[in-house]
Every structure is written in C-alpha cells, then in structure tokens.
Amino acid sequence: MIDSRPMDTFKPGDVLNNTYRIEAVLGRGGTSEVYKARSEISGRLAALKVLKAEFSANDDYLVLLTREEEIREIRHDAVVRYSENHRTQDGLVYLVMDYVDGPGLDRKLREGPMSAEDLLTVCRRVAEGLEAAHKRNIVHRDLSPDNIILRNGNPAEAVIIDFGIAKDTNPGAETIVGNEFAGKYAYAAPEQLSGQTDARSDIYSLGAMLLANFRGTSPDVGKNPMEVVRKKSEPLDTSGVPEPLRTLIDRMAAPDPDARFQTAAEVLAYLRDNQADADPDATVIFPPPRADDPASEPDPSPATPSPSRPASEPPPARNETRKSRGGLVGLVVVAALLVGGIGGYFGGLFDGFLGPQYPVADPYELIVDHPADERPRATGNVPSEQMLAALNEWMAGLSGTTDLRLATGNIADSWGNDVMTTLSDLRDLDDWRLVLDGNNAQISGSTTDTALHARLSRTFADGLPGALTGSADIELIPLFLPTGEVTAVLERLADCGPIATPGATPVGYGPQSPITVTGKVAETATRIGLFDALSAIAGERNVAVDVDVLNPTLCLIESNLPKAPEGGIGIDFIVGGRNEPNPSGRFFVGENPIIDIALPADVTDGYLTVSILDVSGNVYHLLPNLNRQENAVTALRDGQTGPIKVRVAYSVEEAARENRIGFTVDDSSLGKSKVIVLHSSEPLFDGLRPTSESASGYAAALRDHVETNQASILSLDSRILTTATP
Incomplete structure (x- = not known):
C-alpha cells in the first residue's frame, strides 16, 4: 500500500455509494486507481478499481472495464474474483474485486532471483487458474509479474489479477491495447506482435515470466522494431536453469506456437509427471527421458551452467529430418513476424521505439506530473526534436524521468511552447499534474503557499497559455488547520x-x-x-x-446532569446467585446484577441519590424510593465508620424477602445503562421521585434543581452497566 495524495480520486475514510469505505491506496495507473476498501455492510475487504474522472465517460474504457467484470464467471482460487461495476453519484465508475494481500511477482523480481522450487509452485498454481479461464475461452493477453500476486507471500497461493488491461492505454505504457496487440513486449508471445492471440500466448507469457523471476531481471526485447521481431523469433536463453524448470520453460516459451505446450492442462501434466518421478533428496530434478525423444535426456552436468547459445544460433536439432523442417518453420515464422513488424511499423504499433519518423498519434496525448514525495515524470507525444530536447532537459533539472515519442497530430502550431510555459507555471507547486489530449489540457495541483496560489489563480483566471483550452484546479492547503x-x-x-x-x-x-x-x-x-x-x-x-x-437516553441525562466533581464513591457489580464480583460490568440475559455503593471513610454526612438510566429510556431510582425512603449518609452508616458498602440492587431472593429492588436481564432492551450516584448536602428533590420514570421527566427535574440548588451538589460518580446476549 502507498500513501494517499491530495490528487487521488478518493481519500481514506470516503464512503462509496453508502457501502465501501476507503482504507488505503493500493496502486495508481494512467487511467485508473486501485483502493483497499471495506464493506460497511458485511465488513469484507475488497479492492476497488476506479476509472479516473476523465475516462469514466469514455465508452472505450468502459468496454474494457466491463470485459474485466465478466471474469467473475471464473470461480477458481488462482483467479481474482470480481463482483460488479458501480457508478457513484458523481459519475465515477469502479469495479469491485477481492482484496488479495501479498507481494506481486514484480516486487519479487526487483528483490532478486527466486528459487526454482518456488517458481515451479507458482507455475502450477497459475496454470490451474489459466486452465479455468481458458475453459471459458478467456485469454489474459497481458500475463506478467505485476499481474501475479502471492497471497500472504506464499507461492502456492498465487493469484492472477487484472484481466481487463484498461490501465495500459495511457501514453508511454508498456502495454498496448487494441484489436491488433495486447501484452507487454517483454512477456508477450511472438504471434501477438502480428495480432494473433490464443491460450498458447498466455502459456508463453507464463514461461517468460518464470525465467525472468529465476534470473531476477526482466527480459531484453531490444531497442527498435527489428530487434523486437528478431528477439521474439528466438528461443529464450535458459542456460543455467535447473531441470525440470529449464525444459518446462523451453516447452512453454517456444517461438512457434505449435511447438509449445498447447494447453494449461499439458503444463500441469508435465509438472505432475516430473514431480512423481523426482528424487525428493536431490538438489536438481531431471525430467524422465523419453525413448523417442533424445533431446529430452538430462544434461549429464547440471550443476555447471552450460554456456549461453548465441542469439542467432538455432536450438539443437532432434534429427536431420526435423532440423530441415524446423529450419523452414523458423524461416516462415520470422518472415511472418517481419511482415507483422513492418505492418506495425507503419500502423504506429511501435511508436514507443521510433525516433524521427513522426507517425500520426490520435489521440495526441501527453501526461506530465509531479506527485508529492516522488520524482516527476513525463510520458506521451511531443511534436518536434526541439521540444523533445527542451522537455528532457527541463525534467532532468527536476531529477525526473521521461518516456516521450515524436509524433504528429491535431495540435496547434504553438502547442510545444504553450506546454512548456504551463509547466514553468506549475513547477513550484507541492504536487501537480498536466494531462493533455490534443489542445485540451486539464491541470490539477496543490500548494501550502498562499502567495503562489494567488499568483497561479490570476495566471489561469483568463484561460490557459496560448492555444491550450481546458481548466486548472489548484488547491490551497493551509499549512495550519485552524x-x-x-x-x-x-x-x-x-x-x-x-x-x-x-x-x-x-x-x-x-x-x-x-x-x-x-x-x-x-x-x-x-x-x-x-x-x-x-x-x-x-x-x-x-x-x-x-x-x-452511549445511547440517546444516556445522552439526554448527560446533558442535564449538574456540574460536579467526582467524589471517590465506588460502584461495585456482583453476579447474583453466584455471589461473584463482576469488574467488567457486563451482564448477560438471565443474570441478576447486584449493585453496591462503596462509601469512602470521609463521606460521613449529606444525602445519596442513586439512579440507573436504562437503555430503554427509563430511569429507575434505587435510592431513595417508596420502599426505601431513608437516604441520609448517617442513617445508611448506622454507626459504622471507615469505608462501607451500601447495597441498592439486590439478588432476586433478597429482594423478594426484604421488599427491595432486584432484577434479572432479559432480551427486551440490551445495551448500555448508567448508574449515577449524586452526593448532596441537602435532599436533591422536594419529596420522592417515582421508583421509575421517563428519562425526559428525570432530565427536567434535574434541570430545575440545578437552576436553584447547584451549590448543594457535592459530587457525581457514575459507571456503565452493559447487558448483552451470551
């Protein structure tokens, strides 16, 4: 989880649709944010994926979010469970899914290599989830370390998330979403570059991901379109990977889809076979050799990593016939990928890798922001080499990062200068964000500097610089909250x-x-x-x-009680029938509360008034009352000195025998009641109050007494008595 920021759509404590209370921010993307939330109704934790305001009315993004919601039909522990989409009163759309607590494989990747044993466990678990998804003809298309969460940090509880990939349509993202391609270059299958995707593409991505986490580094996919196409046509370098993980990755991530495991079920079968045949005491596990497949024989020296095969060298052939056929297939695949790559080149697929070709970008987007306590970043399109250099230099001065590409689009001639002018205005804010779609700009930010806020308010009062249109929302956050x-x-x-x-x-x-x-x-x-x-x-x-x-009854009396100090008079609870002290003051249905008033040695005169304010809205006067009218302290002491106890609520047996007050707890009114002891120099009221009366009547009597006899009240002590079901 990460810190909340002023620019976030929601803040901890916000309640969505009277149901989900936001507790924390889990992540932020270009088009969406993910929050940890708790249902106010059930108490269940959930993750809420919220489309940002600027995308909530965009049909394209809503379609992607709806597609992700449809994954709820998959019921498997290895696939995150989705509930449904909702829209807030402000028009924001969010998707409810299970909250999965644990690190992602992307975090594990940054921490360094994972063990082969853990990765085999992850593979088995993720393959089970993919099998459930593929049976419903649902292909993930974007399987990568950041989309796998290890629940509780346990590889055996890996969970696949984020089937919608809606977050990756923002400029500069590694993932491209559209009719032709979906997936991250580093983990995407070769056929995805030319628009072909099926279940085998997910299997390739899982294999590439396993290798990356074993190495502790992301795959190198090249720096230009031709390098991407070439590298994707070659087998992954699995040298030094122990068996059976090495063969598993080789068969999952073969460049030719027909040479891979064809289904997730085949992956699971391979894992079962090799687990059954493995020596549990061996450090390295080998797959069993097959008589018809010499290439599957184990390496006789597994402890010594074999040298990496040159990237241009084809994998070892099984026999001459298969070598000839495999070479032909390889050429066909490479040719197809080259054609696909060239098509992607002219279609804008590889915009992120291009230099000065200036392809057309539609929409023409640029996002530059500086979140609080983080480095600034710029990602998207720029129209000229001059602006590219200027923005890179400007960001470097802020120790920021950039992911920019040259492109042409439907923007004004002064667009570059207008943007740089705007950024100069925003620089001194505590945090800020500039989102551009063509000439339209949306600016948000915050500052604790009153003078800066006033200056920027004047700057943007008549509109944005030059040809830019849109709005600026700069929030003033006072340094001190009055x-x-x-x-x-x-x-x-x-x-x-x-x-x-x-x-x-x-x-x-x-x-x-x-x-x-x-x-x-x-x-x-x-x-x-x-x-x-x-x-x-x-x-x-x-x-x-x-x-x-408390409750309304107690609060009504609280607001009318006289102002008096505590007098050190104690209130003790005992469970009747068992004669056991009850220091908690909590009694259950069927129990008999006994109440004793403990007088300190120095309370020797005056009068005691003891009442219990019932949760149902009634007041019961325990002392004095019609059956026990004497409440003078001297009479209650009856010659005793030192600390003494005066019983005011009895066991039911004593109450019946001595005509005193006693009661048992029933389930008609459960909750908090309050015992109040007032010590006064004179009788509190003129005459006796009824044994029981309404809280409002007693409150009025207290109010009338306080107005004329406040000085006669020496102290006020109280204690809560709680009734509940067992």
Missing part, C-alpha cells in the same frame, strides 16, 4: 455533550499533527459522521475519533 474549523465540526455534530480536542494548539494543527477528539456520542452514526467530516478538512493529517458511544 482549531476553529475543527471546533465548528464538533459543535455541529455533538449530540451527547461537548467533545474535547486534546492536542489542539492556539495556532491550529500543523501539517503532521493528528486530529484527536474525545467525549461521548449518542450513536455509532455520529462517530462515523465525525470521522467523515474531520477527514474532509484534515488533508494529510491522521484523524482519531476516540469517543464513547
């Missing part, structure tokens, strides 16, 4: 008394300062509302809503 903005949110949403802001300073919250709030709220919905509202103004700051969720 405490008043946070306080305003709390005052608007508080529903159970004031909410505190520990950690707030007079100047506000700094760029890295967390926003923490504490207090009480009436409902879970209020806590969620606080988090959402604070996240909306927090920027990159962390938000912690550390509040107790």
Whole structure:
C-alpha cells in the first residue's frame, strides 16, 4: 500500500455509494486507481478499481472495464474474483474485486532471483487458474509479474489479477491495447506482435515470466522494431536453469506456437509427471527421458551452467529430418513476424521505439506530473526534436524521468511552447499534474503557499497559455488547520455533550499533527459522521475519533446532569446467585446484577441519590424510593465508620424477602445503562421521585434543581452497566 495524495480520486475514510469505505491506496495507473476498501455492510475487504474522472465517460474504457467484470464467471482460487461495476453519484465508475494481500511477482523480481522450487509452485498454481479461464475461452493477453500476486507471500497461493488491461492505454505504457496487440513486449508471445492471440500466448507469457523471476531481471526485447521481431523469433536463453524448470520453460516459451505446450492442462501434466518421478533428496530434478525423444535426456552436468547459445544460433536439432523442417518453420515464422513488424511499423504499433519518423498519434496525448514525495515524470507525444530536447532537459533539472515519442497530430502550431510555459507555471507547486489530449489540457495541483496560489489563480483566471483550452484546479492547503474549523465540526455534530480536542494548539494543527477528539456520542452514526467530516478538512493529517458511544437516553441525562466533581464513591457489580464480583460490568440475559455503593471513610454526612438510566429510556431510582425512603449518609452508616458498602440492587431472593429492588436481564432492551450516584448536602428533590420514570421527566427535574440548588451538589460518580446476549 502507498500513501494517499491530495490528487487521488478518493481519500481514506470516503464512503462509496453508502457501502465501501476507503482504507488505503493500493496502486495508481494512467487511467485508473486501485483502493483497499471495506464493506460497511458485511465488513469484507475488497479492492476497488476506479476509472479516473476523465475516462469514466469514455465508452472505450468502459468496454474494457466491463470485459474485466465478466471474469467473475471464473470461480477458481488462482483467479481474482470480481463482483460488479458501480457508478457513484458523481459519475465515477469502479469495479469491485477481492482484496488479495501479498507481494506481486514484480516486487519479487526487483528483490532478486527466486528459487526454482518456488517458481515451479507458482507455475502450477497459475496454470490451474489459466486452465479455468481458458475453459471459458478467456485469454489474459497481458500475463506478467505485476499481474501475479502471492497471497500472504506464499507461492502456492498465487493469484492472477487484472484481466481487463484498461490501465495500459495511457501514453508511454508498456502495454498496448487494441484489436491488433495486447501484452507487454517483454512477456508477450511472438504471434501477438502480428495480432494473433490464443491460450498458447498466455502459456508463453507464463514461461517468460518464470525465467525472468529465476534470473531476477526482466527480459531484453531490444531497442527498435527489428530487434523486437528478431528477439521474439528466438528461443529464450535458459542456460543455467535447473531441470525440470529449464525444459518446462523451453516447452512453454517456444517461438512457434505449435511447438509449445498447447494447453494449461499439458503444463500441469508435465509438472505432475516430473514431480512423481523426482528424487525428493536431490538438489536438481531431471525430467524422465523419453525413448523417442533424445533431446529430452538430462544434461549429464547440471550443476555447471552450460554456456549461453548465441542469439542467432538455432536450438539443437532432434534429427536431420526435423532440423530441415524446423529450419523452414523458423524461416516462415520470422518472415511472418517481419511482415507483422513492418505492418506495425507503419500502423504506429511501435511508436514507443521510433525516433524521427513522426507517425500520426490520435489521440495526441501527453501526461506530465509531479506527485508529492516522488520524482516527476513525463510520458506521451511531443511534436518536434526541439521540444523533445527542451522537455528532457527541463525534467532532468527536476531529477525526473521521461518516456516521450515524436509524433504528429491535431495540435496547434504553438502547442510545444504553450506546454512548456504551463509547466514553468506549475513547477513550484507541492504536487501537480498536466494531462493533455490534443489542445485540451486539464491541470490539477496543490500548494501550502498562499502567495503562489494567488499568483497561479490570476495566471489561469483568463484561460490557459496560448492555444491550450481546458481548466486548472489548484488547491490551497493551509499549512495550519485552524482549531476553529475543527471546533465548528464538533459543535455541529455533538449530540451527547461537548467533545474535547486534546492536542489542539492556539495556532491550529500543523501539517503532521493528528486530529484527536474525545467525549461521548449518542450513536455509532455520529462517530462515523465525525470521522467523515474531520477527514474532509484534515488533508494529510491522521484523524482519531476516540469517543464513547452511549445511547440517546444516556445522552439526554448527560446533558442535564449538574456540574460536579467526582467524589471517590465506588460502584461495585456482583453476579447474583453466584455471589461473584463482576469488574467488567457486563451482564448477560438471565443474570441478576447486584449493585453496591462503596462509601469512602470521609463521606460521613449529606444525602445519596442513586439512579440507573436504562437503555430503554427509563430511569429507575434505587435510592431513595417508596420502599426505601431513608437516604441520609448517617442513617445508611448506622454507626459504622471507615469505608462501607451500601447495597441498592439486590439478588432476586433478597429482594423478594426484604421488599427491595432486584432484577434479572432479559432480551427486551440490551445495551448500555448508567448508574449515577449524586452526593448532596441537602435532599436533591422536594419529596420522592417515582421508583421509575421517563428519562425526559428525570432530565427536567434535574434541570430545575440545578437552576436553584447547584451549590448543594457535592459530587457525581457514575459507571456503565452493559447487558448483552451470551
């Protein structure tokens, strides 16, 4: 997972369609972003692939995303499960899929070579997934290390993702999507260069991927169209690869599709056969020789890597007859690839490799951006050698990277100068992004510099430079978030008394300062509302809503309780029938709560008023009440000194015998109740309150008393009692 940025479509805490709450960013592409999210309904984690706003109304991209959604028909643990597409109220389209937690093979590739044993395990697992997909006539077409995730880091739990390849239509991407070609050059099968793709193409890609991860380096595919065509016509160099992985790769990645394993099932059969015949104690495993195939005999010196065969040298022949036929087939394949390559040359297939040929680009796209805390990058089309040199030099000055190609297109004569002028304006922003489609430009960025924001607002107020059209959205992110903005949110949403802001300073919250709030709220919905509202103004700051969720009854009383300090009076819970202390205060259906009030030695006079605020909205007066009217501390002590305990809720047996209050928990109203002990110098009310009354009636009585007798209240102590099902 990676850090959230101001330019992201969604931020952690955002809720999509009242269902999916965003937790983190998993990845970003040219046309889409992937987020980790949790269902507010089921609690299930999911990955959401979201088309960026500029592509959500584009039918071509929607078709690709819909194609990816159709993969949900495949039910196999090695294939990521897709749910469905959704559209937000703002028109953004996203695809819901399973969240797979683990590193991708691309990360493993960057870390270095993988063991042959692990790669055989990955091959078996991925081949099983491909078999399930191919049975439904679904070909991945873009199998590569970044599309394989090792769930929990386990090779035996590899998962194939990203069947849609919609992300790769952006300028400068390694993958080309269209009617003629789909796949990354490094891992694509030779026939894909001339528009031919079937299940055997996925098998080739898997073989190339296994070799790359064994070597710890991506395949070299050349630097121009002819090199690509030539290298793709040659067998992969598997020298030094131990058996049976070497033969497996050779047979999966043969340049001629007819010479490969024809199905994923054949790959799995080979793995089963060689696993069964292998010596489990051997360091290197050989495939069993076949009488009719001398070429399959094991290398007598597997521990010493054989020298690499020159790239131009054909693979060893099985016999003279097959050599002659194989040479002819090889020539035909190379000729076909050359024709396909030349066709791709003139059709713009190899635009990424071309120098000064200036092919036509439609659409004419360029993306230049500088994400926060990352190097800037430029990818796409430029119209002249002069602009190519200027943009490369400009990016080098920012330690950025470029992937640019010369092309002609439907752009204004001043396009190059206009773009460079725009980039100069954006340079000082904290982060920025310029997306060009022909003469149309979309600019976004952010800054904490008020003066810079004002200057750029004036610069773009009357439009973009020169012939460029479009819009600029530059966000001002104040360096300090005023405490008043946070306080305003709390005052608007508080529903159970004031909410505190520990950690707030007079100047506000700094760029890295967390926003923490504490207090009480009436409902879970209020806590969620606080988090959402604070996240909306927090920027990159962390938000912690550390509040107790009570209920409307408790909060009604809370807001009307007198302001008084705690007096050190304890409230002890005991389980009736078993006479066991219950320090948690949690009672289950059928249990009998006993409540004792623990008076400290220094509480020797005054009056006690003890009530329990029930979750159902009622208040029960435990002391005094009609059956027990005496509540003076001296009478309750009855001559005792030191700490004493006064029982106010009894076991059901004692209650029946002594005409006291006792109760058992039923399932009619479960949740949080609150026991309140008020110590006052005078009786709290004029006369007795009924044994039970509504919370609103008791709140009104408290309010009336506080208005005239606040000074008589010495202390207020309380404790939560929770009732639940076992």
